[in-house]
Amino acid sequence: MKKVADYIFVLGGAIIVTLVFIFGLWLLGKTTDIFRKPVTSPPTAATTTPPTFPHLEFDSLSEFKKLVLLSKEKSYTPGGDVKSYSHTRFLQPSGEFSKMYLYTEISFNGGKLTGARDLYVKFKNFGGHIKNKPLPVPDSLVSRLLYDADNIQYVETITNPNIAAVSWLDIFNDAAGLKKPIRFDTFVSSREEAWIEKIELYYQCSRETECSIVEVR
16 A cells, blocks of 8 residues: 555645646746747838830920921822922021930821821021931820930931931031021921921020020021
8 A cells, every 4th residue: 555655645746836837837938929029021111113214205295496487388298399499498596405306296197297297307408308216205196296306317318218416406516606597397207288287496504604596597
């Protein structure tokens, strides 16, 4: 009987020790939780879409000086005749120019130019059928064409495929220095009637200088 009693005593003690150990672990865990910092995920960086300016050059034209070269003029080349409906102006530049754009709106049958129809422009006998890809502009029912005058690519005639290049900006600066007028010629290359709704020059003066372009007779 004594051995049985001793065994029960030892077993009970072991159970008590085990329970105390488990309780201690539980208590330790609770105490540690008090001081443990909450685990948080790092903030996700906000994704922002960079602003886009699809018509940057066009939108900046309001900051430029403007000269209207033509407005509401019929222009086409019936039977290949480039003289009857071409238009000529004489311009006198002064000062120094830092930037220049040529902007035009042309309509054909109330809409945009189609097919091989294009715009022919010369300043001081430099230019022709413009072959540049126009700069981006807002859409419209008519053709709206915007060109950087510092880099114009053209062909002299439609039968001559050789592309030449000219800086009309340089031509205006040179003419201003020489105080000589510039001849401007233009027409729409089209066998059917077209209209030049407007052709305008936009220009900026070099820093801290005055500049102008005026039409002279």
